[in-house]
Amino acid sequence: MRVLIVEDEMLLAMELESEVEMAGHEVTGLAMSSSQALEQIANEKPDFAFVDIHLMDGPTGIDVGRKLAEADVPYVFVSGNIKKIPEDFAGALGAIEKPYTMNGMKNALAYVSAVVMGDKDGLPPASLVLATEAAAEPGFA
């Protein structure tokens, strides 16, 4: 699948790019701010996206997520504070909490790529908090 990475820490973005490519996917671009992200979504709609919440222009990852959801692009948040994600998860499939591990990211990527391809029967890995699980957990905001 074609993956957009929205992340303001360049080292992390590059590493994630390598992980995604090693898993056999294509990276359509790296965006460090919400404006870059929105521009890339408009230019070339990806199949999937990783979205950090805190970007160069502030906590605008949520807005980017809502735009992706509007464009029917599945995505997951990648954030150090998943408690900041709104209750409706802004249309995201789920969230990967930083600092993730190489294995955790690999498993999450395998799971979401299966979901994007239409296979929804797989078990989500521990490293991925699904939006539906989070909503079921009392006290999660």
Add this chain to the structure above:
Amino acid sequence: MQEQDRNRTDARDAGDRLVAGHVREDPFAAAFKATRMPMIVTDPKQQDNPIIFCNEAFRRLTGYSDDEVVGRNCRLLQGPKTDPATIAAIRSAINAGQDIAVDILNYRKDGSIFWNAVFISPVRDDAGSIIYFFASQLDFTNVKSREADLAAARHEAEAEVAKHTANLRAALDARSLLVHEVDHRVKNNLLTMASIVKLQARVTRDEGRKQTLMAVLNRIEALSTVQRKLFTLDDVSKFDMSDFTRELVTDLVSATGRDDIRLSLDLAPLLVPAVKATPLSLIVNELVGDAVRRGLNDGGGDIHVVVRRLNGDFLIRIEDISEPVEQDSESAELGSMLLKALAQQLGAKIEKKLEGRKTVVDVVLLVGEEQENSH
């Protein structure tokens, strides 16, 4: 002016008649005149209900002479700061012919003020109609000012408390913000460290060196997982060893992509003090890593992990059934150094048993109640 003079004369005459109604030696009149309580009598039958009599104590209190008071309505004691609501209450009691006791701010002749606890009562004749009003006064300015002082002191104290509370709240907010910021930086730095090591591993061509880098990455990532799970429980001083173990083991095993490595878990919630989280998690990471490495052999293997209490102590058991493999000496040396140091730090016992293809490693952490609750 003339009318006023006439009224005054009428009031004077009424006062005289009142006193004359009593014999000279009348003990009640004598008491009225001599008492230290200021008193007046008014005549509601005359226009504007004037004072027709006042005693010496009243003249002393107000500074007015007999001539200046008799013939005047009581309102001569009122001034700009007198509460209109109190005046209205007095007026309606008089109109209704009822008793009233109120506190009112009054003015002396010289303009100075005093707090007056006034009691006004109608005096009726045998037929029941009101012939006089009797009023006694009590200057309680001192009491009032003490009350005011107390109230002022209380307000001051409350303001002080409110100020300190606001300061404390601001300090707490600043501290929470700082804690979140530090936690965020620690997480980001761990991930950045991992990224740098991964980058180096990616560009390293030598397979041995690459393995060394991945071994370092493995320990950094164990620390990352601990950091991610710290402060997530309601009791931030505790760390759930089961939760950590579940994620570590399942992520490790599923990332191998091998379905011939079968995993079974027996995990009960086990809260350890947050300070023990890092060394204990690193121990689990070493042991689980060893088990998975053995399972990676051609034949795969079974891995069983137990986390639970054992007679009040903490037990972590990692069991695997697989073909034993020779580990390379460098990584074996690092692994055993880590285990030894961390076990020593925790006061934990690590016991390893080999039964054919089965390897069982028990980590027992002795916990007294006080140790469990210490930080």
